[in-house]
Amino acid sequence: MLDSNIRGLFKKIEYQIANLKAMFSKNEKQLLDNLNAFKDENEKFKEYENYKLDKHLLDGQNPHEVTKEQVGLGLVDNIKQASFIDFENHVNAKSNPHNVTKSQIELGNVDNIRQASKADFDNHVNDKTSHTSEIEKSKWNNGQLYKLTQDSGDRLPLPKELNGTDVLSLPAGHYYAAGQYLTNMPTTDDSGWFNIDIFTAVTRKDIHVCRSFDNSHWVGTVHTDGTFIGWERMVTSSNLDVVWNKPTLQSGWxxxxxxxxxxxxxxxxxxxxxxxxxxxxxxxxxxxxxxxxxxxxxxxxxxxxxxxxxxxxxxxxxxxxxxxxxxxxxxxxxxxxxxxxxxxxxxxxxxxxxxxxx
Incomplete structure (x- = not known):
């Protein structure tokens, strides 16, 4: 009984297996058909896309409508450019093709004359006779520009005009003159020779007058407000000496x-x-x-x-x-x-x- 049941079960299983095989064979064929159909469609799609891509790549009519501004050439005019040969010829032209003038290169004041050679220029630069040293320049630059004396260093002579020069009006300097040619002097009716030294500070003056024959010396000042303070005689040791005189006695004395x-x-x-x-x-x-x-x-x-x-x-x-x-x-x-x-x-x-x- 058992064997009969087992055999029946095996039969049933074999039947089911046969059904499954039939179903699988049917599905496998359908799958293979679908796969082959997909491959065909895919090949057609690829061929078409490649065709469109090749056509786009070969399209020289600016399909994307790119502008000159987008490629950084907005200021370039649509005109014919010079050929490379023309450009090279222009670059190598040495006959002033642009008609440049000397004024345009900031040489308008330069004359068309022969310039010194480098050797001549160097010789001139090293010429110590024509050129002064830095020490001499410094001495000149630091020197006084106002002449206090003659070029020889001597005093400046005053005009020989009777009562002609007012001593108080003289500018700073070192002068000499005879007394009859001067006014506002510390002495009057004096024809002796005088040396006059004047020093100024803005509106103030120190005036020194020295009579040469006896070494008498006076000093006067003009104050800040322009007022002449007066003359003062400078006293020296010799001025303290006196001359004694003997009188003529009278009345029986x-x-x-x-x-x-x-x-x-x-x-x-x-x-x-x-x-x-x-x-x-x-x-x-x-x-x-x-x-x-x-x-x-x-x-x-x-x-x-x-x-x-x-x-x-x-x-x-x-x-x-x-x-x-x-x-x-x-x-x-x-x-x-x-x-x-x-x-x-x-x-x-x-x-x-x-x-x-x-």
Whole structure:
């Protein structure tokens, strides 16, 4: 029974297998037919696409409508270009084909003349006679451009015109002239030669005037506002020396001579400041305002009458100092007015007085 069932099952299985084979064979054929049909269609499609591609590639009529701007040639005109040969001929042309002028190459002021050779140029550059050194240039550049003297270094002469040059108006410089040709000088009616040095600072001036024959020196200044301050004489050691003068004694007065013989000479002098000094001693004359001992010359007289007390002789008045009173007038009179020694009033009267004349 079992075998019968098994055989029946095998039969059934074989039948099913046969059905499956039949179905597979049918499907396999259909698949192969479909595959071959697809291959045929694909080959046709490829041939057609290749045809269109080849046709597009061979299309020279700008199928994409590309413009000259899109390829960076927007400014190029659609005109005929020169051939390479024409271009080369133009490049190699040396006869100024564009008619360029010298002005166009910034040489309009250059003359058509022969230029120096490099050797000539170098020789000129190295010529130390024609060219100055940097040291000389620096010296010149740093030099003063205003002439203070003549080219020789001497002072500048002023015009020989009477009262012609105002010293105060001169610019900075070093000058010389005789006094009669100058005005606003520290002296008047002076024909001596003068050296004049003027230094300026904006509106201010220092003016130095030196008289050559006696070395007298004056200085004057013009202040910032243009005002002339005046002349001042510069005093030197030699100016402190004075000249002593001996007067002519009058009214019976004599030079006092002591017993020891040491003469106390009567004399007078005047210093640079105008101070007159009288020294010495007299005797035996007549006292009084109308009987001068001597008379001072002009220039040595006081600006007002002066009175002085001096030493008188003590002879006849043992142990008692004596004095006298002297009057000096603006007319130059030097008079002994009074003596305290009534016994010997004119035995000895000494001078030692100083006064100003200006």
């Amino acid at each position: 004599k030079q006092y001579v002591p017993s020891d013989g040491a003469i106390n000479t009567v004399r007078f002098s005047k210093d640079l400041a105008g101070v007159v000094e009288i020294k010495g001693a007299v005797q035996d004359g007549t006292m009084g305002l109308d009987t001068p001992v001597f008379t001072l010359p002009e220039g040595y007289r006081p600006i007002q009458s002066e009175y002085f007390i001096g030493v008188a002789s003590s002879v006849g008045t043992p142990g008692v100092p004596q004095y006298h009173r002297t009057f000096i007038g603006t007319d130059g009179r030097v008079c002994i007015e009074y003596s305290s020694n009534t016994t010997n009033p004119n035995r000895f009267l000494a001078f030692g007085f100083r006064f100003r004349t200006k």
